[in-house]
Amino acid sequence: MSDVRHRCEYCRRQVNQHKRADAVYCSPTCAARARDDRRRFARRLRNLRPCPTCGWVFAFRRSDAVYCSARCRVAAHRARHSNME
Ligand SMILES: [Zn+2]
Ligand SMILES: [Zn+2]
Numbered sequence: 001m002s003d004v005r006h007r008c009e010y011c012r013r014q015v016n017q018h019k020r021a022d023a024v025y026c027s028p029t030c031a032a033r034a035r036d037d038r039r040r041f042a043r044r045l046r047n048l049r050p051c052p053t054c055g056w057v058f059a060f061r062r063s064d065a066v067y068c069s070a071r072c073r074v075a076a077h078r079a080r081h082s083n084m085e
Contacts, residue, residue: 006024008025008026008027008030009024009025009030009034010025010026010030010031010033010034010037011026011030013026044059047059047060047061048060051066051067051068051072052066052067052072052076053067053068053072053073053075053076053079054068054072056068
C-alpha cells in the first residue's frame with residue numbers, strides 16, 4: 001500500500017488513508033453533502049433553458065415559466081399577433 005495522501009473531494013481536508021480504496025470522501029458526512037450538492041446542481045441545470053424571445057439562458061424558478069421576463073412575454077405576444085396579420 002502506498003502512503004500517498006489523499007484529499008477529501010468535498011472538504012479538501014487531507015486524509016492519511018481511506019477505509020476503502022475507491023473512497024474519495026473523508027467521512028460519510030462529506031459523501032452525503034457532496035451527493036446533495038450534485039442533486040441541487042442537477043436540479044438547477046434542469047430548470048436552465050433559453051427564453052424563446054431573447055435567447056437568454058437562465059434558470060426558471062417556476063417550472064411552467066416560458067419567458068425570462070414580462071417584457072419578453074409581451075414581445076412574443078406582439079410578434080405572434082403581427083405574424084397573423
Ligand atoms: Zn471531507
Ligand atoms: Zn427573454
